[in-house]
Amino acid sequence: MKKILFIGAGSMAEALIQGWIKEKVFTAQEIYVTNRSDKERLQFLHDTYGVNCNFDHDTYQQADLIILAMKPKDAISAMHELKPKITGQSAILSILAGIAINTITEHLGARPVARVMPNTSATIGMSASGIAFNDKVTTEQRSIFLQLLEAVGSVIEVDEDQLHAVTALSGSGPAYIYYLMEAFERVGTKVGLSKDTVRLLMTQTLAGTAEMLKQSVDDPDVLRRKVTSPGGTTEAGIKALEQYQFNEAIEACIKEAEARSRSLANSK
Numbered sequence: 001m002k003k004i005l006f007i008g009a010g011s012m013a014e015a016l017i018q019g020w021i022k023e024k025v026f027t028a029q030e031i032y033v034t035n036r037s038d039k040e041r042l043q044f045l046h047d048t049y050g051v052n053c054n055f056d057h058d059t060y061q062q063a064d065l066i067i068l069a070m071k072p073k074d075a076i077s078a079m080h081e082l083k084p085k086i087t088g089q090s091a092i093l094s095i096l097a098g099i100a101i102n103t104i105t106e107h108l109g110a111r112p113v114a115r116v117m118p119n120t121s122a123t124i125g126m127s128a129s130g131i132a133f134n135d136k137v138t139t140e141q142r143s144i145f146l147q148l149l150e151a152v153g154s155v156i157e158v159d160e161d162q163l164h165a166v167t168a169l170s171g172s173g174p175a176y177i178y179y180l181m182e183a184f185e186r187v188g189t190k191v192g193l194s195k196d197t198v199r200l201l202m203t204q205t206l207a208g209t210a211e212m213l214k215q216s217v218d219d220p221d222v223l224r225r226k227v228t229s230p231g232g233t234t235e236a237g238i239k240a241l242e243q244y245q246f247n248e249a250i251e252a253c254i255k256e257a258e259a260r261s262r263s264l265a266n267s268k
């Protein structure tokens with residue numbers, strides 16, 4: 001039996017726990033979860049998924065895989081607390097935004113580390129994750145790490161530095177889409193539809209559009225032109241987006257998020 005230890009019990013830990021249990025990657029009995037102080041949260045995770053939230057120090061030493069899942073600002077103190085508890089050669093999977101692999105090995109010693117940027121859609125097996133490894137990761141461990149992320153969606157290996165861009169795009173990406181949906185719902189009701197109707201229409205539109213992009217050989221601009229009849233409704237809508245500087249807004253959004261990822265290592 002494996003021992004998978006989560007340090008941090010927040011939204012992203014829950015998304016992975018849910019995804020891995022659902023996909024039968026690990027059983028609940030193989031998963032151990034701890035946090036800083038929120039006992040109710042641990043009780044909730046135990047009651048909901050059956051994972052272990054009460055365990056002794058041996059678990060730290062026996063863990064096959066330790067997952068760093070606290071906020072970046074808490075990472076240094078969490079690793080400081082963790083270091084004396086782990087003596088074995090446990091591998092590390094870090095989902096911390098912005099924190100370099102070198103920072104992790106500085107604090108936890110030289111050991112295999114996979115730095116991953118998943119997203120919350122791991123909950124339903126639909127994460128888009130980026131991953132980078134240090135040179136302590138063996139070929140066998142590398143394929144195990146990839147399998148873990150494939151079990152909860154798709155995964156692509158990138159240079160470690162590119163993880164900042166991955167974070168800005170697909171790590172934060174679900175929030176941008178939820179924000180867009182909030183706007184569709186708000187405006188949809190202003191033009192006469194119920195919120196439920198807007199939700200139904202636009203979730204299917206998002207899913208259909210994503211599937212078209214996956215299946216088609218055409219670039220998005222070609223597909224967009226097929227929707228845009230001259231003098232029609234789409235043209236009118238896109239003109240308004242351009243007028244309100246849609247492209248500039250998206251560029252600022254991704255660049256700001258990428259820059260924030262780079263500065264998170266120093267965040268308080």
Ligand SMILES: NC(=O)C1=CN([C@@H]2O[C@H](COP(=O)(O)OP(=O)(O)OC[C@H]3O[C@@H](n4cnc5c(N)ncnc54)[C@H](OP(=O)(O)O)[C@@H]3O)[C@@H](O)[C@H]2O)C=CC1
Nearest residue numbers: 008009010011012035036037038070071072074078096097
């Ligand atoms: N949310 C997302 O969409 C994504 C998040 N990430 C990354 O995942 C990480 C976690 O994010 P998220 O789940 O949203 O964060 P949350 O704030 O939801 O959870 C953070 C968890 O860390 C725990 N924690 C804090 N300090 C310590 C400590 N010293 N020892 C043990 N546990 C500690 C907290 O415990 P307590 O509540 O008791 O303080 C809490 O359980 C972040 O680094 C983030 O960058 C990556 C991809 C997507």
Ligand SMILES: O=C(O)[C@@H]1CCC=N1
Nearest residue numbers: 097167170171172173
């Ligand atoms: O907002 C954050 O910092 C984290 C990283 C990607 C998604 N959530």
